Amino acid sequence: MAFESLTERLQSAMSKLRRKGKVSASDVKEMMREIRLALLEADVNFKVVKDFVKRVSDRAVGVEVLESLTPAQQIVKIVNEELTATLGSDVVALNKAPKIPTIVMMVGLQGAGKTTFTGKLANYLKKNEQARPLMIAGDVYRPAAIDQLKVLGQQLDVPVFDMGTEVSPVTIVEKGLEQARANKNDLVLIDTAGRLHIDDLLMNELKEIKELANPNDILLVVDAMTGQDAVNVAESFNEQLDITGVVVTKLDGDTRGGAALSIRAVTGKPIKFVGSGEKLTDLEIFYPDRMASRILGMGDMLTLIEKAQQDYDEKKAEELAQKMKENSFDFNDFIEQLEQVMNMGPLEDLVKMIPGMSGVPGLDNVKMDPKDIERKKAMVFSMTPAERENPELLNPSRRRRLAAGSGNSVVEVNRMIKQFNEAKKMMHQMSKGNMNIPGMDQMFGTGVKGKLGKMAMNRMMKQNKKKKKKKKKK
Known part of the structure; x- marks a missing residue:
């Protein structure tokens, strides 16, 4: 599971303070050094680590201890609050259109999990918000992506619009939106093509689709297992497309989780969903406070x-x-x-x-x-x-x-x-x-x-x- 090594390191760093009746500035400094190393090992962006450690240090040195807490527990509380702030503080929902359909466009590199996430999101919104989704197969460069989306559509009983691989993705999206309006679908999910790396051809195509569809949300799907590179990808896509949110997939894998901690701070764009497994139901709304609790080993009862x-x-x-x-x-x-x-x-x-x-x-x-x-x-x-x-x-x-x-x-x-x-x-x-x-x-x-x-x-x-x-x- 993601964050396991980070959780162990952070718990170890903070456990050293628990037996102390009073925490000195040197104790805090030692703990901050351990936290800094733990975050860097987890592949968290260097600037994010530096800012985080400074905020915690400033609050922890000379802090007034609550009556019900020991000094060590107060510092745990500070770390928890600052970690939550780094992750985004508040839950950010999907943007809803004033009139149907609400349009959500998925973007990202090849292999990040865009097509699977499109199916998961359709399933989630159909089940929890009684949405009537239409999925548009806009990845014409990978025939398997169209077949995969069709299979997901059959499993979920959700219609999939496609025109094969010989038609421009922009035309496919245009015709798909016409069908959605004709059939009164209140939600359109556009699965777009990816590349192994960012190039002008990919970005120009995505910009054309964005201009045509005018989506309410542009969600960047990033693979947590790519580590620090996921942050660089997020920065590039945000500069070109002005994304509205991020989806982090494969958080259940053998990953250090640094991408999830860095993306919000670096791009300023919220993480809206996380993928935590291979099933179509393995999709979670991203709650920064709950994720911070998990990282610190405090659990997540809610x-x-x-x-x-x-x-x-x-x-x-x-x-x-x-x-x-x-x-x-x-x-x-x-x-x-x-x-x-x-x-x-x-x-x-x-x-x-x-x-x-x-x-x-x-x-x-x-x-x-x-x-x-x-x-x-x-x-x-x-x-x-x-x-x-x-x-x-x-x-x-x-x-x-x-x-x-x-x-x-x-x-x-x-x-x-x-x-x-x-x-x-x-x-x-x-x-x-x-x-x-x-x-x-x-x-x-x-x-x-x-x-x-x-x-x-x-x-x-x-x-x-x-x-x-x-x-x-x-």
Whole structure:
């Protein structure tokens, strides 16, 4: 996952201060040196690093410490705030046209992921904003790009306009826009051609398309794995086309993440979306504050909650909430929840979104095997319907039968049942609004990270209560 090495270095730099009652100017200077090296190793632009370190140093030396925080925690807070500011501070949404269609033009070098992102964005806006998109295949130099967009269109049930590879991209866009207006499509996504490098031919073509389409957004798609070069690409495209935003793809890859930290500061243009996987659903709105928290190892509970909500329909969520409250959560529900979690992405990445968990020793070496979920399912499917609905029936002889029927040991069956009971107990306590759950401090910690985590959880509980009140009024 992106930023892992940066997170480790920053945590290491700040952990040295945590045991100090008072932080001196020399302590801050030493930590700033470590942070500077960590950012440079992560391929962050040199000027961005220099400005960032200066801002943090100016605020950290002689700072008034809040009553509830230790000096070290106050500096963590300052680093978090300045990192958020470097990333852009606020979420920047897509620009909407006053009348349909809203036109979004994708630009970037070849291989950055423009075509895939076009499909992801169509899927996201169709699902979350009930948009009626049309995708225009404007990359005539790479026939596979047209075929790829058509395949994505079929998967998403989104129309794709193309005229093959023998027609000018400008003509294709012109005719595509005519079709969009005729069919009342409220969103047009233009996939344009890329090159292995920036040249006049590419830029002139993109300028012509821009002049014709007058897009509401020009999104530059950059590959996070290209590191510092992504910043140079962003600068060039911005100078020529005056882009409105940036999309960073492949943040789930083995990348140092420096591009995401540098682009906003260097170009002044916001990062609007990040691609975090290969699935069409692996697209996230870019929240600077949440990304800063992830980089500092503070987790990202709000994104984790949103990921969970995407995979739940409202009726199922209400049924589960009622079962949690009544303490009637059974093995059928347990398996359903395991499958929902698997759909949200790699478990090791989800765990790191929980505040404080990224700092757990050895967590980076833990790979949560999807086969473990299958083993648990095999145990549950070896139960009778009565046993699934009433786990208390599972006496030692029944557990031995489950072990034999699922190809597991009795020890593994006992472990799975214990996990189920602990999950059931925690869910019941949370459903009653009791956030003082045994193990909560171990999960979230008691410092800044702990407070952030508990605040996120409390916010989730309040949001759920508000939704219930609105439904009762209706």
